[in-house]
Every structure is written in structure tokens, then in C-alpha cells.
Amino acid sequence: MTTAAAALIAAAAVVAYSDLSSERLPAVIGSVGGAGGALMAFALATRWRSVFPFGLVLVGASYGGFLGVRNGAVDEWAPAVAAALFVAAELGFWSLERSPSRSEVVVLLRRIAGIAAGAIVTALVGSLVLVVATGASGGVGLEAAGVAAAVLAVAAIASLASRASV
Amino acid sequence: MTPKLGAYAGLAALALLAALATRRPELVVVAAPFALAAATGLLLARRPGLDAAVELSAERKLEGEEVDVRVALFAAVGAERVEVLLQLPRELVMQDGKNPVQVRLADGERREFTYRLRCERWGAYRVGRVYVRTHDWFGLFRRELVLDRRVPLKVYPSEENVRNVLRPLETQVFVGNHVARQKGEGIEFADLRPFVPGDRIRHVNWRASARRGELWINEHHAERNADVVILLDSFAEARRGDRSTLDPALRAAGTLAARYLREKDRVGFVTFGGILNWLLPTTGAVQLYRIVDAMLDTQIVLSYAWRDISTVPRRTLPPQALVLALTPLIDDRSEAALLDLRGRGFDLVVIEISPLSLLPEPSGEAGELADRLLRLHREAVRGRFERAGIPVAVWGDETSLAAALEEVSAYRRRARAASA
Numbered sequence: 001m002t003t004a005a006a007a008l009i010a011a012a013a014v015v016a017y018s019d020l021s022s023e024r025l026p027a028v029i030g031s032v033g034g035a036g037g038a039l040m041a042f043a044l045a046t047r048w049r050s051v052f053p054f055g056l057v058l059v060g061a062s063y064g065g066f067l068g069v070r071n072g073a074v075d076e077w078a079p080a081v082a083a084a085l086f087v088a089a090e091l092g093f094w095s096l097e098r099s100p101s102r103s104e105v106v107v108l109l110r111r112i113a114g115i116a117a118g119a120i121v122t123a124l125v126g127s128l129v130l131v132v133a134t135g136a137s138g139g140v141g142l143e144a145a146g147v148a149a150a151v152l153a154v155a156a157i158a159s160l161a162s163r164a165s166v
Numbered sequence: 167m168t169p170k171l172g173a174y175a176g177l178a179a180l181a182l183l184a185a186l187a188t189r190r191p192e193l194v195v196v197a198a199p200f201a202l203a204a205a206t207g208l209l210l211a212r213r214p215g216l217d218a219a220v221e222l223s224a225e226r227k228l229e230g231e232e233v234d235v236r237v238a239l240f241a242a243v244g245a246e247r248v249e250v251l252l253q254l255p256r257e258l259v260m261q262d263g264k265n266p267v268q269v270r271l272a273d274g275e276r277r278e279f280t281y282r283l284r285c286e287r288w289g290a291y292r293v294g295r296v297y298v299r300t301h302d303w304f305g306l307f308r309r310e311l312v313l314d315r316r317v318p319l320k321v322y323p324s325e326e327n328v329r330n331v332l333r334p335l336e337t338q339v340f341v342g343n344h345v346a347r348q349k350g351e352g353i354e355f356a357d358l359r360p361f362v363p364g365d366r367i368r369h370v371n372w373r374a375s376a377r378r379g380e381l382w383i384n385e386h387h388a389e390r391n392a393d394v395v396i397l398l399d400s401f402a403e404a405r406r407g408d409r410s411t412l413d414p415a416l417r418a419a420g421t422l423a424a425r426y427l428r429e430k431d432r433v434g435f436v437t438f439g440g441i442l443n444w445l446l447p448t449t450g451a452v453q454l455y456r457i458v459d460a461m462l463d464t465q466i467v468l469s470y471a472w473r474d475i476s477t478v479p480r481r482t483l484p485p486q487a488l489v490l491a492l493t494p495l496i497d498d499r500s501e502a503a504l505l506d507l508r509g510r511g512f513d514l515v516v517i518e519i520s521p522l523s524l525l526p527e528p529s530g531e532a533g534e535l536a537d538r539l540l541r542l543h544r545e546a547v548r549g550r551f552e553r554a555g556i557p558v559a560v561w562g563d564e565t566s567l568a569a570a571l572e573e574v575s576a577y578r579r580r581a582r583a584a585s586a
Binding site: 053056057060063064067068075078079081082083085093094097099104106110114125129133 | 169170173174176177181184188190191193194195196198199200202203246247249250251264266267268269270299303305
């Protein structure tokens with residue numbers, strides 16, 4: 001219950017930031033984010049695991065929409081948004097675990113510390129990525145590397161899907 | 167693999183593709199934690215190596231007692247989160263200990279979990295099937311395994327409080343604690359008779375001899391043992407929830423067997439029903455364990471086969487044995503068998519385990535009529551037994567086993583007085 005509430009708060013923070021910071025189409029961004037949050041809440045309430053990621057996607061989409069309507073400047077809060085999304089995802093999946101087990105305090109603390117560490121690493125890596133991205137001059141090579149990364153990611157999904165179906 | 171891994175990989179790919187399409191580096195930042203978590207999880211994934219050992223504080227317990235179960239878990243290859251569930255039968259209720267529990271097990275670590283269980287019902291159980299579920303650090307992989315390390319636990323029925331048991335009408339030739347009708351070596355005074363050569367001086371009754379002017383001898387009753395057969399009717403039982411007529415029957419059987427064996431009697435045990443089981447009468451503490459173990463195997467097996475007393479091996483029912491029949495008087499076959507047993511001259515006592523307290527309250531006119539008919543039918547069965555000279559003691563919620571046995575003793579005393 002606590003983890004579900006915390007996950008929804010983190011997602012709501014992302015939606016609120018995207019909506020309030022948006023100069024154009026805030027209603028659309030807010031609606032998409034709101035729908036994502038509602039979907040996450042529904043998934044958490046009904047313990048419907050497969051629905052939960054779609055809620056996350058919609059919350060991420062609201063941030064994507066905010067970036068889309070934004071002018072050229074890089075959003076310096078992106079690492080914080082990424083960290084919030086990651087925390088929302090981790091806490092959401094934690095609350096979706098159907099485990100009646102009572103955890104030892106050490107296990108709980110390690111898990112909370114792990115999520116906190118993940119959020120900090122996300123913020124740091126995100127900041128690094130932004131620094132690299134804003135410093136890079138662009139070009140065909142970088143674009144090719146980006147396409148290759150995306151193709152690799154899709155290949156990884158296909159590989160995982162095939163492993164899951166075995 | 168959990169759905170989380172697929173979700174993270176999908177989210178990362180989607181965000182990366184969106185970043186490429188919109189040329190926004192912020193979306194790469196959003197994709198980064200999910201991609202990193204998925205990649206790290208895949209790289210660090212390993213199969214945990216776990217083993218378990220299960221130990222009980224005692225192999226035998228009485229109903230209502232508590233037993234400690236120690237589960238030791240060894241991790242050759244550990245895991246970040248390990249859920250441990252000890253499977254327990256419904257009759258063993260957890261009193262102390264967390265089950266299931268989630269712990270962390272490092273490589274080479276050994277953890278011990280202690281559970282205190284209360285044995286709610288008699289039976290032969292096997293405790294120690296441990297279900298283990300492991301999770302990696304990111305919760306992307308989950309593995310489940312069953313460690314079957316079951317050890318036997320026997321829960322014996324608790325004993326009823328019985329001070330005096332029924333005295334058998336006939337005793338056997340071996341030494342025991344029952345005062346026999348026959349005269350012989352013993353301490354219970356029986357009669358006086360004139361001295362004959364060969365009599366021991368210590369048996370001379372000096373006072374009687376002085377009064378009569380010749381030697382008179384004290385005679386004593388011999389102290390012998392008896393044969394007792396406990397016959398458990400397992401044709402049918404009345405059951406409501408966790409309560410059944412079989413449970414008090416087994417408690418009574420265990421109590422009586424222990425008491426008679428303590429009196430140096432030979433005790434046999436027959437389960438007469440859908441499945442016929444028997445133990446030949448013999449003495450000693452080992453026999454008590456044999457009887458109790460046989461009792462744990464007792465179950466009500468539905469059978470329509472007509473079974474009479476001739477199916478019981480002859481040696482199981484020695485002549486002049488006291489047969490104590492524990493029956494709920496539900497099945498006609500047991501009634502016929504008991505009447506047959508009496509007809510063959512056995513000293514038979516019926517202890518009726520009343521099923522009436524297990525019946526629901528009669529509702530409506532038809533229900534009340536059915537209830538009255540049932541009670542009348544049971545009265546009629548008891549009447550048939552009494553006409554055949556079989557004492558019937560009703561043991562239910564209102565009476566104790568000791569009171570039921572005392573009722574039989576009184577019946578037998580009255581019957582002896584009447585026949586005299």
C-alpha cells in the first residue's frame with residue numbers, strides 16, 4: 001500500500017512538472033499524464049501487472065509531449081524526471097509482487113537503499129548524458145550510433161521475448 | 167524471468183526510439199535507468215544453489231502439545247531476496263515463527279528458521295517440504311524450487327482422565343493386577359480351610375487355629391492378568407467441521423490401551439470397518455506404541471461390503487477376553503457384528519461415542535421429526551444390546567469417559583447381583 005502510494009506520487013510529480021512547465025498544450029499533456037496515472041492506479045489496485053507498464057508509458061509520454069512542444073533548449077530537470085519515473089516503476093512493481101512473505105528488516109532496508117541508489121545513479125548518469133549531448137556537435141556518425149543503439153534495444157526485446165516464450 | 171524485465175526493456179527501447187525520432191537527449195536520459203537496470207540484471211543473473219535440512223524437536227507428540235521445527239537453509243550461491251515457505255498440514259498450527267519469510271542469503275551463508283507448531287489433531291504427518299523462491303537484486307529474475315526434506319511426526323491422541331478401568335469378568339493364567347475369582351497365590355483374602363500337609367506355615371491363620379483347636383489356613387485370590395481387545399468401529403463416523411466421532415474414539419482407545427497395559431494385561435486392537443486391521447493381544451510398553459501407531463493409520467473407508475465378526479482372525483479375539491467396542495452406533499453392520507460377538511460368549515462392553523452433539527439443530531417440522539426418529543432408533547439399538555446382556559455406556563459432550571466406564575461397572579455389578 002505504501003509502495004503503491006509512493007509510486008503514484010512519483011508519477012504524479014512527473015506529470016505535474018510536465019503540465020505546469022509546458023508553455024503550449026498543457027491540457028493535452030495533463031490529460032495524457034493523468035490517463036497514465038489513472039492506469040497505474042488501476043493496475044496497482046487490481047494487481048494487474050501487465051497493465052502497469054502502459055501507465056508508465058503514458059506518464060513518460062506526457063513528459064515526451066512536454067519536450068515536443070518545448071523550444072530547442074535542453075530540459076535540465078530531465079535527470080530528476082528520469083529518476084522519478086524509475087522510482088515510480090520500481091515501487092510500482094514492488095507493490096505488484098504477490099508475496100505473502102514477511103520481509104526481514106535488513107531485506108527491506110537494502111531494497112529501499114537500492115531504489116534510492118538507483119535514483120541517484122539515474123540522476124548522475126542522466127546529467128552525464130545531457131552534458132555529452134549538449135557538448136556534442138552532432139553529425140552522421142553520432143546519428144548512426146543512435147540508430148544502432150535503438151536497433152540493439154529492439155533486438156534485446158525480441159531476444160527476451162523469445163526467451164520468455166520458451 | 168519476471169514481466170518487469172520485459173517492461174523495462176520495452177520502456178527503454180520506446181524512449182530511445184522516441185529520442186531518435188524527436189532528437190531530444192532528455193528522452194535518452196529517461197531511457198537510461200530502465201536500460202541500465204535491464205542490462206545489469208541480465209549480466210548479473212545467476213542460478214542460486216540452495217539446500218535445506220529439516221529437524222524436529224521430537225518425533226512423537228500428544229494432541230495439544232507443541233513441537234519445534236528447525237529449517238536450516240544453506241546457500242552455496244546466494245540471492246538478494248529469498249522467500250522461504252514451510253508447507254504445513256492443516257492440523258499443525260503455527261504458534262511462533264514467520265512463515266513465509268523473506269530473507270537475504272549471501273554466498274556460503276547458512277540461515278536457520280525455527281517454527282513452533284501446535285499439534286491440533288492426532289495423525290501421522292510428514293513435515294519439511296520447503297518452498298523457496300529467489301529474486302535477484304533488480305527483481306528481474308525469479309526462481310522457484312521445492313526442497314523436500316520431510317521427516318515424520320506422529321501426533322498421538324491425548325489421553326482421557328480415567329482412574330478406574332473396567333474389571334474383566336474372566337482372568338487368564340498369567341500374573342497380573344486383577345484379583346481372580348480362582349484361589350491361589352495373592353494378597354487378597356478369599357477363605358479359610360483346614361491345614362493339609364504341604365501348606366506353608368506363613369499361611370496359617372493363628373487366631374482361627376487357636377479358636378478351633380486345629381490348624382487353619384488362609385486362602386487368597388490369585389492375581390492374574392486379563393485379555394482385553396479394543397474394537398474400534400470404523401464403518402462410519404459423524405463429522406462436523408473439524409470434529410468427528412473418530413477422534414474421541416481414538417482418544418478412548420489410546421487411554422484404555424495404556425491403562426490395561428499398565429495393569430499387565432494383554433491388549434489387542436481391532437479396527438473393524440471398511441478396512442480391517444488388527445493387532446494380536448500382547449503385553450508391554452512396545453504393544454502400546456504398536457496400538458497407537460495402528461490407531462494413526464485408522465481411517466473411515468466407505469464400503470458397502472457386509473462384514474461380520476468371522477472375518478476377524480480368531481487369535482485376535484481370545485476366549486474370555488474383555489472386548490471394549492468403541493462405536494458411534496451409526497452403521498447396522500457394526501451392530502450386527504457386536505450382537506454376534508456377544509452371542510459367541512465374549513465379555514462385551516459397548517462404549518457409544520455419541521454423534522448427537524455433531525448434528526445440526528433440527529429446523530422445521532420434518533427436521534424435528536427426523537431428529538426424534540434418529541434418537542428413537544438409537545434407543546432401540548441400545549435396547550437390543552441390553553436385552554443381549556451387553557452394557558452400553560454413552561460417552562458424549564455431557565459425560566466423561568470415566569463416568570461412562572463407571573456406568574458400565576455399575577451395570578455389571580447390578581447384573582451380577584441379579585444373577586446371584
